[in-house]
Amino acid sequence: xxxxxxxxxxxxxxxxxxxxxxxxxxxxxxxxxxxxxxxxxxxxxxxxxxxxxxxxxxxxxxxxxxxxxxxxxxxxxxxxxxxxxxxxxxxxxxxxxxxxxxxxxxxxxxxxxxxxxxxxxxxxxxxxxxxxxxxxxxxxxxxxxxxxxxxxxxxxxxxxxxxxxxxxxxxxxxxxxxxxxxxxxxxxxxxxxxxxxxxxxxxxxxxxxxxxxxxxxxxxxxxxxxxxxxxxxxxxxxxxxxxxxxxxxxxxxxxxxxxxxxxxxxxxxxxxxxxxxxxxxxxxxxxxxxxxxxxxxxxxxxxxxxxxxxxxxxxxxxxxxxxxxxxxxxxxxxxxxxxxxxxxxxxxxxxxxxxxxxxxxxxxxxxxxxxxxxxxxxxxxxxxxxxxxxxxxxxxxxxxx
Ligand SMILES: Cc1cc2nc3c(=O)[nH]c(=O)nc-3n(C[C@H](O)[C@H](O)[C@H](O)COP(=O)(O)O)c2cc1C
Numbered sequence: 001x002x003x004x005x006x007x008x009x010x011x012x013x014x015x016x017x018x019x020x021x022x023x024x025x026x027x028x029x030x031x032x033x034x035x036x037x038x039x040x041x042x043x044x045x046x047x048x049x050x051x052x053x054x055x056x057x058x059x060x061x062x063x064x065x066x067x068x069x070x071x072x073x074x075x076x077x078x079x080x081x082x083x084x085x086x087x088x089x090x091x092x093x094x095x096x097x098x099x100x101x102x103x104x105x106x107x108x109x110x111x112x113x114x115x116x117x118x119x120x121x122x123x124x125x126x127x128x129x130x131x132x133x134x135x136x137x138x139x140x141x142x143x144x145x146x147x148x149x150x151x152x153x154x155x156x157x158x159x160x161x162x163x164x165x166x167x168x169x170x171x172x173x174x175x176x177x178x179x180x181x182x183x184x185x186x187x188x189x190x191x192x193x194x195x196x197x198x199x200x201x202x203x204x205x206x207x208x209x210x211x212x213x214x215x216x217x218x219x220x221x222x223x224x225x226x227x228x229x230x231x232x233x234x235x236x237x238x239x240x241x242x243x244x245x246x247x248x249x250x251x252x253x254x255x256x257x258x259x260x261x262x263x264x265x266x267x268x269x270x271x272x273x274x275x276x277x278x279x280x281x282x283x284x285x286x287x288x289x290x291x292x293x294x295x296x297x298x299x300x301x302x303x304x305x306x307x308x309x310x311x312x313x314x315x316x317x318x319x320x321x322x323x324x325x326x327x328x329x330x331x332x333x334x335x336x337x338x339x340x341x342x343x344x345x346x347x348x349x350x351x352x353x354x355x356x357x358x359x360x361x362x363x364x365x366x367x368x369x370x371x372x373x374x375x376x377x378x379x380x381x382x383x384x385x386x387x388x389x390x391x392x393x394x395x396x397x398x399x400x401x
Pocket of ligand 1: 011012013014015016039040041042089090091092093122123124127
């Protein structure tokens with residue numbers, strides 16, 4: 001993915017420095033040519049040897065040391081870089097860059113580069129919210145420096161709050177976004193639905209399904225990376241949307257119906273990955289249903305068929321549905337694609353290992369209304385999302401409008 005891209009990873013003196021190990025390893029696996037620059041403080045947390053082994057390049061730790069490569073002089077890397085990532089970025093490096101200091105190899109490289117610089121701050125939450133740090137970040141953003149994170153949660157110092165290094169997946173996604181300027185979905189609005197719905201029985205109970213939302217969140221992320229303006233309408237999930245993706249949270253199928261119909265008309269592409277409940281309890285008890293002998297019979301009623309409704313209203317739009325089946329997957333899917341006026345349907349047999357709701361992989365087939373089928377092998381949900389969008393882009397190119 002990052003083949004032939006030269007990425008400089010600057011590592012500074014944060015307790016999160018160890019996460020640079022995984023970052024460098026992921027960048028290498030994705031084909032990047034990675035050079036690491038460590039500050040003096042970073043070397044207290046991590047040895048250059050680890051990063052040298054993983055990056056397969058010399059690690060620069062000293063401003064005035066004899067270069068280990070002929071072309072790595074004090075601004076050589078700055079000129080050669082496609083992207084500089086500072087992961088983790090301390091309050092100190094943020095301040096130094098803000099004030100134009102160049103007193104070590106990393107700050108000098110940042111001062112001398114024309115490449116995009118992406119900083120992933122990591123620090124104690126009080127440090128992060130210190131108005132001086134906030135002002136420095138705001139000022140750097142204004143000058144075009146890019147930031148990703150920090151995330152919230154438990155911090156290494158024992159406190160809770162915002163300041164922890166954001167997940168590597170998000171940092172890698174941002175890097176991907178910066179390196180690949182080809183944006184075939186630029187100017188397009190994409191609506192993605194994700195996750196399960198909850199159909200309340202009473203104030204404490206609901207009917208739901210096993211959807212994790214991961215597939216839809218991956219589609220939203222990839223559409224955003226391809227340049228689209230993305231609205232993600234999501235049922236209850238644990239996951240956070242990719243930065244830049246607008247997210248509207250709903251709970252029930254009826255709320256999903258209203259939210260989707262309110263926004264669908266504005267969107268050129270609609271991808272419905274959500275596992276919307278087909279039925280809801282006919283009545284919702286205002287009080288908690290009491291335990292009693294003799295069992296309980298629930299009466300269910302149909303929820304609106306959002307996809308069918310969108311298919312009826314569809315004009316100059318691309319509409320993609322998802323079908324999770326446990327039997328006769330392909331024939332059900334083709335029927336559904338034709339009946340609901342879809343451009344194609346993404347069908348998965350959720351009984352297969354590595355497919356469906358849980359986990360990070362999926363095994364799907366793209367089924368077209370005329371009966372054509374494209375089987376995709378087992379792959380990550382991000383890769384499935386990319387192939388779905390590739391198909392959408394191809395169809396978009398074939399349409400007259
Ligand atoms: C155990 C320990 C953990 C630290 N963690 C952080 C951190 O997460 N973020 C931060 O901004 N500073 C942290 N510091 C302070 C920095 O290491 C210190 O400000 C240093 O001067 C940063 O230098 P550098 O930016 O050149 O790497 C930590 C210090 C220690 C001793």
